[in-house]
Amino acid sequence: MTDAALRIDNVTVSYGPFVALDRVSLDLEPHKTLGLVGESGSGKSTLARVVAGLIPPDEGRVLLGAEELGKRRTREQHKRIQLVFQNPDASLNPRHTIRRILGEALLFHKIVDRSKVADRCKELLARVRIDETALDRYPHEFSGGQRQRIAIARAIAVEPSILIADEPTSALDVSVQASVLELLNELKSELRLTMLFISHDLGVIHAISDTVAVMRKGRVVEISPKEIFFARPETSYGYELLSAVPKMPLIPTK
Amino acid sequence: MSSAQPELRIRRASKLERSLKRIWSLPSLLWGCILLAILIAVALLAPIISPYHPSEQNMAAILQPPSSEHWLGTDQLGRDLFARLIYAARTDLKIMALAEIVPFCVGVFLGMVAGYYGKWADALITLATDTFIAFPFYLIVIIVAFVSGAGEKGIYITFMLVGWIVYARVVRGLSASLRKQEWIAAARTLGLPNIKIILRHLLPNVLPQAVVVLMTDMAVLLVAIVTLGYLGIGIAPPTPDWGTMISEGQPFISTKWWLSAAPGFAVVYAGIALSLIGDGLADLWRRK
Numbered sequence: 001m002t003d004a005a006l007r008i009d010n011v012t013v014s015y016g017p018f019v020a021l022d023r024v025s026l027d028l029e030p031h032k033t034l035g036l037v038g039e040s041g042s043g044k045s046t047l048a049r050v051v052a053g054l055i056p057p058d059e060g061r062v063l064l065g066a067e068e069l070g071k072r073r074t075r076e077q078h079k080r081i082q083l084v085f086q087n088p089d090a091s092l093n094p095r096h097t098i099r100r101i102l103g104e105a106l107l108f109h110k111i112v113d114r115s116k117v118a119d120r121c122k123e124l125l126a127r128v129r130i131d132e133t134a135l136d137r138y139p140h141e142f143s144g145g146q147r148q149r150i151a152i153a154r155a156i157a158v159e160p161s162i163l164i165a166d167e168p169t170s171a172l173d174v175s176v177q178a179s180v181l182e183l184l185n186e187l188k189s190e191l192r193l194t195m196l197f198i199s200h201d202l203g204v205i206h207a208i209s210d211t212v213a214v215m216r217k218g219r220v221v222e223i224s225p226k227e228i229f230f231a232r233p234e235t236s237y238g239y240e241l242l243s244a245v246p247k248m249p250l251i252p253t254k
Numbered sequence: 255m256s257s258a259q260p261e262l263r264i265r266r267a268s269k270l271e272r273s274l275k276r277i278w279s280l281p282s283l284l285w286g287c288i289l290l291a292i293l294i295a296v297a298l299l300a301p302i303i304s305p306y307h308p309s310e311q312n313m314a315a316i317l318q319p320p321s322s323e324h325w326l327g328t329d330q331l332g333r334d335l336f337a338r339l340i341y342a343a344r345t346d347l348k349i350m351a352l353a354e355i356v357p358f359c360v361g362v363f364l365g366m367v368a369g370y371y372g373k374w375a376d377a378l379i380t381l382a383t384d385t386f387i388a389f390p391f392y393l394i395v396i397i398v399a400f401v402s403g404a405g406e407k408g409i410y411i412t413f414m415l416v417g418w419i420v421y422a423r424v425v426r427g428l429s430a431s432l433r434k435q436e437w438i439a440a441a442r443t444l445g446l447p448n449i450k451i452i453l454r455h456l457l458p459n460v461l462p463q464a465v466v467v468l469m470t471d472m473a474v475l476l477v478a479i480v481t482l483g484y485l486g487i488g489i490a491p492p493t494p495d496w497g498t499m500i501s502e503g504q505p506f507i508s509t510k511w512w513l514s515a516a517p518g519f520a521v522v523y524a525g526i527a528l529s530l531i532g533d534g535l536a537d538l539w540r541r542k
Binding site for chain 1: 441
């Protein structure tokens with residue numbers, strides 16, 4: 001087994017009596033995409049937030065390479081793990097311009113000098129295929145798909161090594177889902193990212209993952225390479241999920 | 255691949271153009287601004303507008319009715335009422351504006367802290383606001399004004415003690431709901447420290463609401479200043495103030511009603527201007 005880029009080790013999170021994550025362990029292989037599926041309420045988003053450092057785990061630990069991530073992360077540790085949220089309507093501050101949204105990320109992590117921020121912002125927008133006239137506009141002036149691209153630009157602005165995508169396409173129109181997925185795939189290989197991709201949509205998982213993990217009621221019940229999972233899942237729950245999806249591999253791989 | 259979207263190429267009206275258009279479409283904001291601008295202009299230009307000094311007495315011409323010489327007549331000491339009225343606008347508006355600065359900043363900040371952190375910070379600040387709210391406003395004002403001494407200083411101290419509460423309450427509620435927004439989580443994922451999230455991300459989102467409250471609260475404060483003046487524990491004579499003018503005119507209310515009515519009208523006028531602006535701003539930001 002290769003060294004994991006990120007290791008989730010026996011993580012438990014509970015909200016009062018409700019156990020959201022029950023001794024979850026997962027390894028993210030470097031430069032690969034782990035697709036995490038499960039029905040709503042299975043703990044997928046909680047796991048994303050634990051990895052991003054938004055929720056401290058009650059038990060267990062998260063390791064970034066060999067480093068254990070503590071309750072208070074350092075600036076460098078924050079920089080290395082970035083998160084793309086589900087709802088692009090809510091993930092961009094409505095009162096900040098795009099220039100400010102991207103610039104803040106760049107300046108806070110000292111990615112570039114102040115004088116080069118504008119140029120880097122333009123590069124980032126080009127990378128996610130948004131016109132550079134967007135810089136001085138506000139999030140509400142864009143469509144959902146465009147906003148999600150901007151959110152992706154903010155996430156990659158700080159040059160993370162791990163990118164978590166928490167249902168990044170589920171709030172989007174079907175017509176733009178494919179292009180956002182394609183963009184994420186492209187960025188992943190160009191920037192050599194390790195990706196944790198969360199979705200309840202097996203078609204999306206099929207299009208983007210190398211490995212598939214299945215969560216149910218706060219537990220990881222199956223981890224399989226993509227080809228194996230989609231051909232003959234190890235668990236009956238995996239089989240159930242697959243057979244419940246009539247439209248499965250509609251989106252072409254890569 | 256969908257590159258530049260077509261709507262990006264539409265020429266955008268300049269910022270100034272757009273704000274002017276917006277203000278035109280909001281008569282309450284427009285009128286509020288016009289009324290307030292007139293009031294401020296009159297206050298600032300008082301020495302130019304009025305030929306008389308507000309404390310210049312003329313015992314030979316007391317309690318005169320309005321005439322071409324004295325537009326609003328004279329008071330019991332023969333002072334020109336119009337001069338006193340517009341000089342009083344200077345005093346009262348200045349105190350009103352200055353007394354709001356500290357409570358506004360403190361209240362907005364504490365409200366954000368309470369709403370953003372929740373838990374004990376929230377409990378503490380909510381306890382403080384609820385305790386103050388339980389007392390009648392004027393009771394506190396009168397007690398503090400007595401303790402700290404009458405006059406301008408007393409008004410500032412009083413308002414620093416109680417003025418922040420209204421902002422803290424409004425901003426706290428707003429911050430508590432905004433805290434759950436994903437853009438706050440995004441800022442935390444970047445690693446921004448909480449104080450930066452509060453000042454850079456939360457503040458611009460709560461400020462519009464706070465400014466709307468500021469407008470209504472200024473009207474309330476103005477009435478409080480005038481009330482204290484009327485009760486004799488506010489601005490001390492001979493400094494012109496609408497409250498003292500109302501009380502000085504009171505003995506003559508049945509015959510020389512304008513002595514009290516003119517400053518009373520001035521208070522109402524200022525209150526209406528501020529309320530219109532507050533309503534207008536609320537509409538403006540609600541539409542966005």
